[in-house]
Amino acid sequence: MLNADRIGGLLLSGLGIACIAASIQLPRIPGQPVGPAVFPIVVGVALCPCAVLILLSAGAVPEEEMIGDDLPAQYSPAMAALRLLLPPVILVLYVLAIEPLGFLIAGFSVIMATAVLLGGRMIYAVPLAAVMTVAIHSVFGTLLRVPLPDGLLALPW
């Protein structure tokens, strides 16, 4: 927790200062005592002492009391970090793929990839992905009329 708190404290103090610097440059409103800058400046100013306190108290919390410390021994830290980032990466790839490929293919791939990464077997993951993608499309696309892109494949309903 010591290093994490030091890095966290430094990042937050940097963010606080950057926020103040960026806010000062915001245009003023003629004839008004306050403008769009005042609130972010207050927040930035409040963030700085918090960051300093985090820096000063770094390491005060013993390792065993750390909140959210749920890393199992089966993954190395690098592997765990990689696995952690996979769901957001899958979402980014989904955004890139949905327009050219369409919702059915992109959605199927999201479920397949996540299922296999979480230990699901192909033989079960493929039918689940197919059924859930069609079900979600039916609820959101057909029933709620969300404009999900068709791309290469479209449902008949």
Next chain:
Amino acid sequence: MDTLIASFQMIASVEVIVVIALSSLYGLTIGCIPGLSATMATALLVPITFYLSPVAAVAAIISASAMAIFSGDIPGTLLRIPGTPASAAYTGEAYAFTKRGEPEVALGAALWFSAIGGIFGTLALMLIAPALAELALQFSSYEYFWLGCLGLLCATLVSSGSKPKAMAALMLGLLVSCVGMENAAGTPRFTFGSIELLSGIDVIAALVGVFAVAEVMRAMIAQPAPVIPRRKFGSILAGQWALTRQYKRQMMRGNIVGVMIGALPGAGSDMAAWVSYAISARFSKTPQKFGTGHPEGLVEAGSANNASLAAGWIPSLLFGIPGDTITAIAIGVLYMKGLNPGPTLFTQNAASMYAIYWVFIIANIIMIPLGIMMIRGTTYILQVPRWAIMSTVLLCCAVGVYAVTNSMASVLIAAGFGVVGYGLDRYGYSVAAFVLGIVMGPMVEENFVTSLIKSGGSITPFFDRPAAAVLAVLTLAGLFGPLLFRLIGGMRRRSTAH
């Protein structure tokens, strides 16, 4: 009387009844799956509520969250893994019943006292909120500003971890709320030239990221829950009336503590359960029995977490200040549906308010039969592998946030906020404070800037009005009080050491 009849007509529609039934089943299912919290159930429900009538939308959130909080007790009792954080306080106690071969007693108590707690919380909401609305009608932007600050401060004071970290998380949330041009001056702030960011960071996308995407991330590295053995249960409600009579004082205390904690901004049902369980153990005549399968703590904490859920709506409906993370999401839905929180909601939209009360009562009554069904069906639901649930949740996140904004940028925001939410939780920064910052930021800023414009830049009017002065003193005492106490304590220790 007319209002009462109008409110009945609102909830007697087929739409509302179907929505209550479906969202109850949804809440019960999500709540009993370890790793999926009541907040996440609510966040994933929001895109659907977008397409419902205002009362049906609020009914969906109320029913799903109430059911999920109860349902979290089921895997806690059977597996010693709380389904939602609100059940964590008494999981060990409930599991001791299962080890003794009496899971029915613990599950029955969870169900029965959840329903009673929920109804008590609703009665508190019905009595307290209109009375406070009269008072709140006199408030100006100064009072609202201080109320907002007090609410934000409470969220950091009641967080379990480091206070500077909770405060930093809150400030981060407020900074997120500054993005875009939705400020009094209409000036783009922190948009980095992006057109998508001009309208600000969509709150629903951020919440889905923080609560749902982060959960899928957590599943990537955590062990799956063990498979539950199939079992047949005896009568679920047998003996609960006797427990009610035996522990009526504990039940009432749990209800009252639940209401008080629920009404505090930022402190939700999990906090209510922890505090009530601790109070129960502290004042028990047989504290040595706690942890060995003793119903006293279950009665008190089980009532408290559901009572707090309804009470969390008091500050939300009155001031737009969320009582917990679930109502933080609900406030977004209220705005989306034109039921803008505030005291005028009680005067101009009284029928909708009554309808909300009815929904709470109906949800807590149907919790009993649906809960019994759920307890009996749990062994089947918990057979569904985690990979199947989490992969579907991830696609629901993507489609859900897109459904609200019709913009793929929202999916990217959810992905980014998943990383932020996981990181905050992993390193001990309060996620609840962060979320409250995002939700309450616009309200606090609007009242702050309006007040400053009215006062011509002077801060003295912030303390002029009696109500504003009281709220200001409370806020400043909350902010600097703990620091002063620590300083005085340190000086005393030093002088005794000398």
